[in-house]
Amino acid sequence: MLYRNLSDLKVPAVAVGCMRIAGLSPDRLSALVDTAIADGANFFDHADIYGGGESEQAFGRLLAARPGLREKVIIQSKCGIRPGMYDFSKSHIIESVDGILSRLGTDRLDLLLLHRPDTLMEPEEVCEAFTELERSGKVLRFGVSNFNSRQLELLQSGVKQKLLVNQLQFGLMCTGLIDHALSANTEFPHAPDRDGEVLDYCRLKNVLIQAWSPFQYGFFEGVFLDNEKFPELNEKLRELGGKYGVSPQAMAAAWILRHPAGMQVICGTTSPERLADICTACEIELSREDWYSLYLAAGNKLP
Template identity: 55%
Template sequence: MNYYEPVPGLRLPAAAMGCMRIAEMEYGALERQVLLAAELGMNFFDHADFYGEFRSEARFGEVLARNPGLREKIYVQSKCGIRIGGIYDSSAEHITKSVENSLRSLHTDYLDFLLIHRPDPLARPDEIARAFEGLHAAGKVRYFGVSNHNPAQIEALQQAVPHKLLINQMQMSILHTPMIDHGVNVNTKFAGAEDRDGSVLEYCKAKQIMLQAWSPFQYGFFEGVFVDNPKFP
């Protein structure tokens, strides 16, 4: 297993388990999967408040409750900022409430990481900063980051937030590579030269922000899995 160390002493595994699809899993299968992943060193679990129509975190929380000692051995990450119905809400009040709900569902006192799920054009960085500071001071969140953000959006938030944003989670798979394509095609007239993300790959490298890949087995925007798919021989 490879590791990434965005700050000294914080060793993050290169592989993680996404928990977006666990809500319908049978309990025994879910527990086996989580324990095996942790045993293999894949000890980073990615959640969001609304995964599984707000049920996934509680399913995972059941595993934590039934396995004393597991919580301290793993990293738990969640995301917030989108309410029921897909309405973005980056107010301090919503972020704080969302984390408190996640903690209750997950049967834990703290999140290792909290990410803002998607860039909210109406977000006020000072509101997000206020929520982050309160959650960190109360021991409810250790580290912070974002998801689906470009460099300018990260900069706008980082200037208000005193904690370094350590993670940016972006869609990436061998069939979804815009972050890589434009760097490879730089200064050409090929279609791939178009920069759709403000050079987020290069920015995150320079700033020591860990890029996490979401949907690494999917093609398109949730069109399906490419593994063993006759469309992709």
């Protein structure tokens, strides 16, 4: 397993996204967690809206059934999304964390992320919430999700706690984080800066990028792996998988891990077998030529 430094915490480069675990049987969930721990991917990403809270409840039942398990895992959750709106008010953040902890059956979160930017956000009010949660020991570290660079800068200006994480969509079929820089000084369709160069900002500020939906195309259209819509990309993944001795899905994860930003891949699989396979991505490092060949096979162009 590769590891990333997150302030005082060392985290695995492959993490488990828990959006879909609500429907797993207790035995299957236990097997998924055991596989994650065995392979070093003992980082679990939750959100209060996943499964309407049932994903956290399922994980909480597993923690309750297995004393000592909590000390073997790193738990992150997210809050701030409400039906038809976003809410970063102090009261909502604190109430959300209390609900998260209750569903998980734990006394603390290793990380709390604000899920999507709230345009009514008041950084000083968020700071009050974070400070209260930190002093009570309910949350140990903080971050955000889906923020651009200016939104991060604005929030950090009023928050005393270091924002350690920004969870962003990134993968071979969602390359917005890198397209702008690669198309700089051109009239290519991807040349306009849409996110405030958030990738470079996070690197400069030592903010860990967590890549969500790494195997998806579009927003939530589906996976590109073994998808007939993307023959050239899948052929290249198979070719390079054979070269490096890993599966196409591990190759797709290795493409993300190869970036010098040192990202963390949040994989949403509920299959212990697939999780173990994805973790093999940490055993290889793509050459520069192979990394770019995958970028081009995904339909991208270089100036």
